[in-house]
Amino acid sequence: MNSIAIPRVLSIKWLRDMYTAQLITPEEIIQEIINRSIEDADMNIWIVPPTMVQLSFYLDRLKTLDLATSPLWGIPFAIKDNIDLEGVETTAGCPEFSYLPTEHAVVVDRMIQAGAIPLGKTNLDQFATGLVGTRSPYGETNNALRKELISGGSSSGSAVAVARGQAAFAFGTDTAGSGRVPAALNNLVGYKPSLGAWPTKGVVPACASLDCVTVFTHSIEEALEVDAAARGIDKSDPWSKDYPQPHLRLPKMMYLPKTALDFYGPHANEYRSAWNAAIKNLQKMNLVIEYIDYDIFAQAAAILYEGPWVAERWADLGPFIDSHRGISNPVTEKVLRSGADDKHTAASVFQAMHKLQEMKRITRNLMNNAVMIMPTCGGTWTRDQVRQDPIGTNSDMGRYTNHCNLLDLCAVAVPAGHAAEDTPFGITFFALAENEDLICGAADLFQDILQRFSPLRVETTLVAVCGLHMRGFPLEKQMHEFGARFIREEHTATKYQMVKLPTTPSKPGLIKKARGGASIHLEVWEMPLDRFGYFAALIPAPLGMGKVELQDGSEIPGFVCEAYAETGAEDITAVGSWKNV
Template sequence: MTIIDTHAAYLDGTATPGSTIEQALARIAGADRPEIWISRVDDAALRAQARALDAVLAAEGAAVLARLPLLGIPFAVKDNIDVAGMPTTAACPAFAYVPEQSAPVVDRLLAAGALLVGKTNLDQFATGLVGTRSPYGAVRNAVDPAYVSGGSSSGSAVAVALGMIGFALGTDTAGSGRVPAGLNGIVGLKPTRGLLSTRGVVPACRTLDCVSVFAPDVADAWKVLQVAAGHDARDPYSRPISMQGVRRRGYRIAVPAQLEFFGDAAAQAAFEATLARLRDLPGCTFGTVDYTPFRAAAALLYQGPWVAERHAAVGAFIDAQPDAAHPVVAGIIGQANGYDATDAFQGQYMLAALRRAAEDALADYDFLLVPTTPTMPRISDVLERPVELNSQLGYYTNFVNFFDMAALAVPGQNRADGLPAGVTLIGNAGSDHMLATAAAALLGGADANALAADPLPFREPTVQVAVVGAHLEGQPLNWQLLERGARKMAATHTSPNYRLYALPGTTPPKPGLARVDGEGTAIAIEVWELPLRRFGEFVAEIPAPLGIGSLELADGRWVKGFICEPAAIAGATDISMFGGWRAYLTSQL
């Protein structure tokens, strides 16, 4: 069940955190998938934690969900993320250590009432996209165990796909938070770099690493992101992210002009079917972009000097204990010896040029839509050709963190053979909320309007703006606020010192608000909060005779808001008796 469904069951008494944990433990026991887990929280301890939440729920009722938004939701973390008192192995037993503190992202989830079930298997040192490079065993696909699960966050994705847990944390450097989602039919959210703290995470490439989220649907992934996100002053790569607004006029979607499926006709047909479905949706426009810079950047990650960054993370350990590492992983990281500092700078120069080309290609689009993976190999094939097939799985993923982009992998049309085939929406840094609402609106599985109304908190300067007419929620120009990242703070009234007029000849119809001395009335308005960086362009779109001034609210506060030139009011109809623009519009029906 989703988080919403689970919490609804808690509130109507048909389930409790205790019963949910019993269900999770039963599914784990009955699945015969020991390779998913590297370590588990003791069952008795987990049951005790659930019983404690049962008591909290009984005492506080629905109100507790405001304080504990993940109350009683079982989850897991990839075993390169620290949990206090549990070994962190990064899928290498000889590397294991027991941290005294949990990673901040884990602490945030626990503080929100989520129940940690255990730590999951991965491609060793998060080096791989296949899920087979682990001494704890190859993690088999959730739909067909003969196929790869994808990596490196293999165990986390499969545990979610099999319903053992409600969500899981992974990590993503080259696609590890997206490839396993696509291959197992779930959602994989790779946030903008720095939105989630990576402190307490064994690094793969520190400049590129992200903590990612696996969930059954987009709404759950977004809810987990909201809880886990937050600036971490002790993480040098944590940063405040300026969020884009949500689209309200349809989506401008780019697709690679050069699509590659490595001969997998079923994968190609599935992507084309998903694309055809989206093309039929009203309001969407499509175009193609040259995929060359994206592909070239993807190749840099494993065929360029960035392998040296992996060596910076764990190379000393591998050099000291070469037999402790998976041979394929050791071979990849060992390539670092073939690069020097000059190569690193040359790589940076090349990457900067490729990133500029990609930015130019996507300038007129909201996001890039790609297959999450171009193919889906069997485990036996990967064991025979580990590097080649791994490289194929990263064809549409490796460039994303290089280009400082956000990505959301979601299920698409299944392949003809019944296997999953996901698609990924990829946008600029800060596009996380827009991508989530777009995925829900275009591909379903969640309430897009509810997602649009539930953004992350502002982490930048803002300004409050009172709107009175065509910019009200649901009115024709409200998109000018939403697409700039504004959010509604309150529906309220002005002080009783204003009059409202219907302005003639305006398209769409607009009112004019005027402050008067005596004989005024309170007029219904909405107060919206807008990023200060977008305020100037918003004001620039306001046509005469309207403008932005200062309005007095019913509570005595003053905020920026719509005013009207006196000359325009002289020939307008006074509609103050209706108390607001919406009531006036209703009277005209």
């Protein structure tokens, strides 16, 4: 067993770097995830939790795949339990509804083909009907940061699994906001692609015409890595569409609501302050901002549950609900049965469709080459408070999300600070379906702004590394243990000699020369400043920390060697890099 400390945040990049350097194995990662899932069992994250027996097939399969050509090799991911995983029951949050899939959902299969490991099935608001995370017979999923608060739904377990370090990414679904609200409440990125961009075959329908598979990650970059494997037409899926893979591109315009927004719940004032702080950070992006009337989006949001689309849910689930009276969560059944109301006539469906089509026209004209930004949600509650008012709180949760799929928009929810201690706040970037580039570019820039201007930003220092601490060498793990991250490849100024010290194991020594010398290859890492002193204290003589001059003339801290060590050491300057020894 390796002694590497596995970080709480499981990022795709960290896992890939560790696997490439052969410093950790997928089996060790899975065992740690299993341990974490057992420790968090009372948080009701999983319906089918990960086990080594269940995952042995996928771990063995990795031996037949090439790490270099499998983009998600060994990356563990969680699956909302309304998405099929072959051989594992799909319950949609209702045990009586469960069935055993004979094949994977298309998006799950694509992850597995890319080398990812499907961990198990996560908890959800029953039948993906709810935005609060409390409507499940498998228990209420706790918030990842404050257990008394709601986790958000319906993709509650998927979001909390990622936030608690039990998956590197997780699939959710999104009809009314279920792939975005849990992201905001658990300090994650929630990426909702354009409708049809990811196939929905193998997903239990909520509203089939509006359903979308989504992903929870810790960054835009990692969401796009999942997107690259998930995206593309599936010829057997009638809802599948051909959209190009998005990249980072900035919009010409950012829209914000011109009237004050409503906030709600016990943290309403804190959420309002967090929204105002987010606007100030948006202004630092130096993009054109225009303030617009939000009414058209609010009207579209109201249609989802007040209009005939709720009848689409009933069309799929009505026969089961009718034949299993009293089995479902009472609130869920009430919502679903509203779809059978006599007011939802064929004429009302077409009337609503025509009204929505006009809204789409207005939206399309407005949002050409632009993004709109809103709070992902305007508040939160404790789980006790939601139980007292399950319908009202859930409705408020969807105020700023429900319009998205009806208006055929793409969206990405990103962290935007905290409303209160351990109470994350998030915003969502919206764009037209074909403009996913814009939400990705704008959200990525916003995250960069947030990090650069955050009062909580961790002070760091760059470190030049030229030997056993480089990637792929035995002491790389020490860099990670001290919180360092790789930044770039680099070369020194043409002033250095590199010697091979007579130690066990052999180590390089970098000596700056008054005359002569060569340019030596090295790596630049970034390390938290408060860890740097402890790290430097571990370095044995004749090595130490000093200033290393780079090829552009700048100087950064890095590994250097005292000049006396040249005596008795082998001069290996000519090889140019320790990686060539």
